[in-house]
Amino acid sequence: MQNQPAHKVRIGLVTASIWNNNGSYSVDLSRSYKTDQGEWKNTSGLFHSDLLNASKCAERAEIWISRQLTKSQ
Incomplete structure (x- = not known):
């Protein structure tokens, strides 16, 4: 994995960090x-109280990853 995430999504105090490992993505909340x-x-x-923001971050991370995968096809 890289030292820096490929992308971050933040809502309130919750952050989804998206990591790219040779085209395979993972997410840390x-x-x-x-x-x-x-x-x-x-x-x-x-x-x-963090769960709704976490679910929204996860959804936005999934959308971002999907767009990256579509670009690479």
């Missing part, structure tokens, strides 16, 4: 949060 010290971090754990 994460939620950003701020520590007590004010530092931003990411976690794969989602709260109930």
Whole structure:
């Protein structure tokens, strides 16, 4: 895999990072949060309130990947 994702979709605190590994795509979902010290971090754990944004990110990631696959045909 690359060091940087091929594309990112972000809604609220939820991000879908899309990775391209020689034409095969994978997606990581994460939620950003701020520590007590004010530092931003990411976690794969989602709260109930994150689920709608996660589903929308996943849908947009699927659309982006589909378009990339269509371009390469």
